[in-house]
């Protein structure tokens with residue numbers, strides 16, 4: 001039996017440069033793993049089937065699940081005649097903009113690489129992951145990274161910033177395809193300063209990091225769900241140094257430079273939402 005942690009991610013920046021002929025959007029994003037994880041266990045089976053179980057009832061357990069898809073991809077690409085049972089202990093909120101499914105897919109690539117002794121590098125796994133979804137390659141590595149292309153081209157950043165993050169996942173979910181579908185690239189008013197964010201992370205300067213937070217999908221999702229903008233404002237009112245929507249939403253996060261401050265924001269927001277998480281940069 002092999003176990004893997006699947007970490008959630010937040011977008012510190014998310015910029016869209018243009019819409020591509022293949023329908024995807026060319027992006028430039030700074031991604032950050034946070035200390036909120038699903039746990040996956042991989043157990044050999046007597047037959048060659050892929051089976052799944054999960055503690056959350058509404059997560060699909062068939063080929064729609066990215067963990068299933070990752071296992072099927074490895075099996076067919078490397079002609080593996082073994083089966084596996086994947087047990088997912090889900091802690092990351094679903095359809096939240098935190099790459100929960102993508103991270104489970106990435107953890108499955110890493111876990112089965114070990115269980116089946118495939119000898120693949122993280123680079124090989126990230127390349128395979130790009131076939132599963134735009135966020136999967138980043139999730140294979142984790143940490144802090146710049147993502148380009150449709151999100152699958154990863155440049156890792158060697159930075160370590162001990163910032164605290166309070167996440168609020170509203171009770172509804174958002175479809176990433178709908179948000180990108182409603183985006184009008186020509187109408188984007190301000191683009192995040194990606195290079196400025198990278199510089200700020202390298203300097204380890206919390207004020208500068210917070211001043212460079214930006215996500216061009218915010219205005220699209222905020223237009224669909226106006227309460228999200230109020231949620232972002234309450235983060236600041238309760239003491240966050242800065243706040244942003246992650247990915248296509250609807251999760252909004254606030255940043256604090258000390259645990260005690262993050263704890264105060266967490267306590268204040270728990271009155272408003274059932275799903276509030278106190279976490280930190282990894």
Ligand SMILES: C[C@](O)(CO)[C@H](O)COP(=O)(O)OP(=O)(O)OC[C@H]1O[C@@H](n2ccc(N)nc2=O)[C@H](O)[C@@H]1O
Nearest residue numbers: 023024025027133134135136150151176177180247248
């Ligand atoms: C919003 C983010 O989470 C930011 O990290 C990602 O860009 C989305 O990553 P993801 O969920 O892995 O996305 P995918 O499963 O590859 O794509 C879902 C849908 O989002 C849209 N999509 C996604 C990525 C991208 N660069 N441009 C797009 O237009 C496409 O309509 C696509 O069909």
Ligand SMILES: Nc1ncnc2c1ncn2[C@@H]1O[C@H](COP(=O)(O)OP(=O)(O)OP(=O)(O)O)[C@@H](O)[C@H]1O
Nearest residue numbers: 064065066094095096097098099100101104135247
């Ligand atoms: N392992 C998985 N965990 C959760 N959802 C999954 C998984 N595999 C597939 N899904 C499907 O994917 C949909 C999106 O869920 P997910 O949690 O991956 O969204 P997300 O955090 O917004 O992802 P991203 O940030 O990559 O766009 C769910 O509605 C679910 O049906």
